[in-house]
Amino acid sequence: MQFRSKIAMTVGAAALSLSGASAVPAAATDVSVQAFSCNVTYTREGTDDSKYYAGYYSGETIQPSSTSVTAAGKEAQCILKYKGYNPGTIDGVFGSNSQTAAKNFQASVNRLCKRQVLAVDGKIGPATWPYLRQVYVCWDENN
Template identity: 50%
Template sequence: MTVTRKRVSMLVAAAALGTALAVPATATAAQQGGDSVASAQAYSCSIKNINGKKQAGYYSGNSVVPSSGSVTSAGIEAQCILKAMGYPTGTVDGIFGTNSKKAMRQFQTDVNKVYGRTVLSVDGLPGPQSWPYLRTFW
């Protein structure tokens, strides 16, 4: 079984059981309001199935592109989801840097492989096109 199929199988099983996927971190969860959070630290992640969509509780939208220069709630959310799916983002710190972009590029590539065609641009950033695929349990 490929790594991608293992990741997908894990998410499908968790969704079917109605359980949350937890990703350990060294610090407690941070502020959840607004797009920008004060400083970089490690955030804890717990992915929940809310109305059939993956949610970590930091950002609920589908349009914000996380920043590579500052901590954002969208960055924390994307890192949590990617990490729960088995993509190595490095520390979940809300800064969408090199590791996070590499993990996102791999996710985008895997989605394209699953569909057998290009459905996502492989740019390494979650944006309006990629967020719905990140949030979907498949």
């Protein structure tokens, strides 16, 4: 009787693997990420008050989340990408790629302004948003 049980279990396992069935639920293996499109525009073209917008978030205070999709995350990723700082997939989650892009942007602002105006911390918060939105990064050296 034991012999028949072992054969039945072996045949059952082989049938599962041949049918493509898996012991891991499909949801647990789904690692797809929704990518969002970017359409960055700017307002008041040609003035010192021009600002970039991607259409997801219009403020300058909310810090994008590193664990969930946010409008601020999509907005920051789009503008970083537009300015040449690769945040990776535009997914609204401000993960390690986005944080590296933000650090590179912050360091560039400091270099262009010839002084430290931003902490190079990879966070897009109230201090960094105005510089990210600005068309002219250092509009006033004494600012």
